[in-house]
Amino acid sequence: MSGETPFGADFMDDYFAECDEHLATIRRLLLDLEASVGADRAAAPQVIEELFRSFHSIKGISGMVELREAEMLAHHMESYLRVLRGRDTRLTAAGIDALVAGVAALERTIAARRDGGAAPAIDQVVGSLEAAAPASSPAPAAASPEESRAGWRVTFAPSAALLARGVNVDSVRVRLREAGEIVSAAPKIVGGSVAFEFLFAGVLDEATLAGWRADGIEVEPIVAADPADLEPFDAAAGEPASRLSPSHVVRVDLTRLDDLMRIIGDLVISRARLDDALARVEARVPAVEWRAVQEHGQTIERQLRDLREGLMRVRLVPVGEIFRRMPFVVRDLARDSGKRVRLEIRGQETEIDKFLIERMMDPVLHLVRNAVSHGFEPPAERIAAGKPEEGTLTLAGASVGDTVVLEVADDGRGVDAEAVAQHARAMGLAVPAGPLDSAAVLDLICSPGFSTRQETDRASGRGVGMAVVKTTIEELNGRLALQSAPGEGTRFVIELPLTLSITDALIAHVGDRTFAVPQGNVREVVEIEPAAIRSIEGHEIAPLRGGTLPILRLGRLFGIPERARRALHVFVVGTGLDAVGVAVDRVSGQREIVVRSMADAMVKAEGIAGATDLGDGRAVLILNLPDLARHARTRALRTGEVGSR
Numbered sequence: 001m002s003g004e005t006p007f008g009a010d011f012m013d014d015y016f017a018e019c020d021e022h023l024a025t026i027r028r029l030l031l032d033l034e035a036s037v038g039a040d041r042a043a044a045p046q047v048i049e050e051l052f053r054s055f056h057s058i059k060g061i062s063g064m065v066e067l068r069e070a071e072m073l074a075h076h077m078e079s080y081l082r083v084l085r086g087r088d089t090r091l092t093a094a095g096i097d098a099l100v101a102g103v104a105a106l107e108r109t110i111a112a113r114r115d116g117g118a119a120p121a122i123d124q125v126v127g128s129l130e131a132a133a134p135a136s137s138p139a140p141a142a143a144s145p146e147e148s149r150a151g152w153r154v155t156f157a158p159s160a161a162l163l164a165r166g167v168n169v170d171s172v173r174v175r176l177r178e179a180g181e182i183v184s185a186a187p188k189i190v191g192g193s194v195a196f197e198f199l200f201a202g203v204l205d206e207a208t209l210a211g212w213r214a215d216g217i218e219v220e221p222i223v224a225a226d227p228a229d230l231e232p233f234d235a236a237a238g239e240p241a242s243r244l245s246p247s248h249v250v251r252v253d254l255t256r257l258d259d260l261m262r263i264i265g266d267l268v269i270s271r272a273r274l275d276d277a278l279a280r281v282e283a284r285v286p287a288v289e290w291r292a293v294q295e296h297g298q299t300i301e302r303q304l305r306d307l308r309e310g311l312m313r314v315r316l317v318p319v320g321e322i323f324r325r326m327p328f329v330v331r332d333l334a335r336d337s338g339k340r341v342r343l344e345i346r347g348q349e350t351e352i353d354k355f356l357i358e359r360m361m362d363p364v365l366h367l368v369r370n371a372v373s374h375g376f377e378p379p380a381e382r383i384a385a386g387k388p389e390e391g392t393l394t395l396a397g398a399s400v401g402d403t404v405v406l407e408v409a410d411d412g413r414g415v416d417a418e419a420v421a422q423h424a425r426a427m428g429l430a431v432p433a434g435p436l437d438s439a440a441v442l443d444l445i446c447s448p449g450f451s452t453r454q455e456t457d458r459a460s461g462r463g464v465g466m467a468v469v470k471t472t473i474e475e476l477n478g479r480l481a482l483q484s485a486p487g488e489g490t491r492f493v494i495e496l497p498l499t500l501s502i503t504d505a506l507i508a509h510v511g512d513r514t515f516a517v518p519q520g521n522v523r524e525v526v527e528i529e530p531a532a533i534r535s536i537e538g539h540e541i542a543p544l545r546g547g548t549l550p551i552l553r554l555g556r557l558f559g560i561p562e563r564a565r566r567a568l569h570v571f572v573v574g575t576g577l578d579a580v581g582v583a584v585d586r587v588s589g590q591r592e593i594v595v596r597s598m599a600d601a602m603v604k605a606e607g608i609a610g611a612t613d614l615g616d617g618r619a620v621l622i623l624n625l626p627d628l629a630r631h632a633r634t635r636a637l638r639t640g641e642v643g644s645r
Contacts (some may be wrong), residue, residue, distance in 0.1 A: 012114075013253070015065050019110050022054045024324055026103055029054075031327050034096050044091075045181060052081045058106070069109045069119045076129045077102045095132040100328065101125050152204065155218040157195040167215045169196050175217075176200050179208065254354055257315050261501045264308050265594035268502060271304060272591070272615025305592065308502055312353075316498075319397040319406065320348030321357050322364050329365065330393060333372040340379055340390040341372060350397035352404045356496055359476060360406070363469040367408040367492050368393070370466070375412035375490050385487065387411070402498045402520025409491040415484040417441050424450065442482040446470040477597060477609045479626055495626070505593045505622065507614070508569070508584040511560040514620050515584070516593050516612050521625040523572045523579070525587055530568060542570070542581065549581045552628060557607075573629040580629035595622060 029051050036044040059074035077099060084091060105125045112119050156172045176182050180202015209219055275297065282290060323345050334341040376382075376391040383389055396407040417436045424431050424444045432440050444450060448467045473480045478496040497503070497518070505516040506525070526544065533542045533551055540551040551570065555562045563585055570581040593612040609624040 012065060015061055016110065016114050018061060019058060019070075022058050023103065023107060023110075026051060026054050027324060027328060030096070030099060030103065031331075033091065033099075037091050037093050037096055048081055048084050049181075052078060052085075055081065062110075065113075067109070067113050067119075069122050070106055070113075073102055073106045073109065073122055073125065076126050077106075080129050080132060092132065094128075098125075098128040098132040100331075102129055152200045152202070153220050154198040154200050154212075155195055156198075157193060157216065159216065162216050165215070167217075172196070172198075172217060175212065176202070179204060252314070254315075254358075257311065257354070260311055261315070264304070264311060265502055267304055268308070268592055268594050269613050269615060271301065272613075273617075274615075276615050308592075312502075315354050316351035317354050317357055318348055319350045319352050319357070319404065320345075322361055322406075323348050323395050323397070325361075326364070326368050326395060329368055330372060333369065337372060338378060339372065339376050341376060342390050342392050344392060344394045345396075346394065347397035348395075350399050350404060352397075352496065352498060353501075356404075356476060359472060360494075360496070363472050363494070364395075364406065364408065366466065366469050368395075371408060371410040371412065371490070375410040375414075377413050399498070400495075402503060402518065404496045404498055406494040406496070407491060408494075409489060411489040414486040414488055415441055415445070415482070415490055416486065420444050438482045438484065441484070442470075442480065445482075446480075475597075477595075477624065502592060502594055504590060505612075506571075506590055507588045508554075508571075508623075509586050509588060510555045510558070510584050511563060513558075513560055514614070514618075515554070516591070516614075516620050516622045517571060517625060518609070518622065519590065521573060523575065526570050526572060526581070527567045528570050528581070528583070529566070533568075544572075544579075544581075549579060551581045551583055553583045554623075554628075555585070557628070571625060573625045578629075582623075582625055582628055593620075593622070 029047050032047050033044050033051065036047070055074045055078040059071050059078060062068075062070040062074060080095070080099070084095075102125050105120060105122050108120045109122065111117075154172075154176065156169060158168060162168070173182065176198060180200055182198055182200055204219065212219055278293065278297065285293065326345075327343055330341050330343045371393050376393075377385065377387075379389045382391065392411050394407065394409040396405075396409070398405045398407075420441055421431050421436055421444070424447070427447075427450065429444060429447055429450070431444065436444075446466045446469070450466070470480050473494055473496070476496055478494060481493040481495075483491040483493065497520070504519045506519055506522065508515045508517055528542050528544075528551075533540050540553070541548045542551050543549075549570075549572070553562070553568075554560075565585055568583045568585065569587045570583045573580050573582060591614060593614070595610050596612060597610045607624050607628045609622045611619045611621055614620050
């Protein structure tokens with residue numbers, strides 16, 4: 001099928017999207033299947049059936065778009081899985097490696113069609129799959145037609161006589177499972193009585209059939225049916241497994257959602273301008289008529305918020321889209337490096353904007369590669385240190401207000417701060433005097449070109465990985481933090497906004513300047529009298545609930561002339577010992593703002609997340625309070641004056 005026509009292009013988009021869904025399922029199932037290497041086939045029958053169906057689907061749709069290489073690869077993997085269905089089949093390590101290599105080749109082949117490139121060679125992969133099939137299963141003996149694996153319709157009608165002999169629906173299920181696999185089961189009415197009908201795939205000889213019929217079990221072959229095409233039965237759910245692509249799902253290109261979000265952003269600004277215009281004419285409108293205007297305005301605001309939240313829910317996808325590729329990365333890198341690594345994934349259902357998912361794929365991949373390359377010790381070294389031979393790599397996601405937190409943690413050797421400092425000095429980088437804290441270590445390892453490796457390998461790059469990670473996260477208005485202890489492990493924490501487009505913000509004023517503060521960054525807002533603020537060694541603190549709170553005056557930080565006020569409004573950021581107060585003259589209210597990020601390096605500044613328009617045509621800076629809080633916290637900790645809160 002040609003992709004030159006609009007119809008063909010749309011069809012190819014659907015093809016790539018559906019292949020991506022099937023491949024995501026296949027990657028997950030292959031990891032489950034790997035645990036069955038050397039075990040009986042019964043160890044993973046459902047996994048084999050689901051894999052078979054996914055490859056069968058890819059083969060079919062690849063044939064429709066005339067992508068013959070993908071069709072052939074899917075066919076050979078489907079054929080190998082058909083061999084694994086044999087009752088005496090054993091899955092081998094060579095077999096699972098052939099499947100993994102086949103999936104990788106299949107992905108490259110489909111990607112080549114998408115990108116307009118040449119299809120990769122598949123002969124070697126096909127040869128591996130063909131070689132794995134006879135190695136996994138002995139050649140079967142010749143079988144009679146009655147003994148060959150086939151599809152059957154089994155009907156059982158319970159009766160008092162059969163129950164007295166111990167023949168009931170449960171015992172029938174046991175017989176079927178011993179002889180093969182139940183594809184589906186459902187009750188039915190036969191002659192006014194309840195009976196049970198099973199679709200069954202398995203091997204039945206004449207003696208077995210005779211014994212079943214004697215116990216009231218009617219069996220008939222399904223004519224012209226291929227058991228491979230039957231829906232697999234989910235014993236836990238009691239019904240066929242659902243399709244990967246339900247009919248009620250509509251795929252939408254992300255750029256179309258971006259256009260809709262831009263339009264909604266323009267509506268938010270227009271509504272703010274309308275509010276300002278109405279406020280100027282309020283005094284000229286009779287009170288009765290003005291109440292009607294207010295009610296209509298509030299209704300429009302509520303509907304616009306519902307529209308924005310509805311579109312945001314459409315854009316949100318699970319962070320599992322980032323995590324799902326990592327098991328194969330860890331598997332290959334651990335095997336190449338001779339290390340043993342177990343991957344734990346938590347919180348993969350946490351949702352985040354699709355745009356952020358696309359941008360964060362490479363940074364998370366860099367962190368995972370670094371954990372395997374730099375973090376984990378070889379097995380012998382771990383045992384000598386009293387650790388388990390197998391290391392644990394943890395990927396986690398969680399939602400905290402309007403922020404999504406991603407973690408990449410390992411229980412390896414940790415970051416050697418002194419070694420990092422030595423390498424940095426050798427490279428001519430500026431290194432702070434004295435012991436390095438986590439923030440200083442992170443700044444050094446994220447310097448362009450920094451690497452403690454003298455040689456490169458598949459896992460570690462050429463000193464650009466961590467710089468890319470930090471730059472990408474900062475471009476997304478996020479934050480990267482490092483926590484590490486020698487001999488215990490390393491933990492990277494990524495904090496990202498749930499979305500980059502529209503958010504609720506508090507409007508703050510300092511002197512004659514106005515700022516927007518994303519509400520998700522603020523724990524609380526408190527009012528503090530200037531007389532209650534004390535100055536110690538050039539840093540200000542204020543009492544708060546029996547403890548002390550470091551204070552950062554926004555006006556002094558930005559060089560804005562202060563105005564004498566009876567009380568200051570303070571944004572409290574962070575919790576416990578990490579809490580910091582950012583003081584402003586006053587907070588005038590809450591608004592829904594459209595976030596315009598600052599991508600130009602010439603205008604980006606620490607503590608500024610972007611800009612917005614409140615409706616009066618003036619640009620208003622959006623503050624990144626966590627960045628400002630870290631600045632104040634670092635200064636306060638150096639004085640040792642931060643108390644408990």
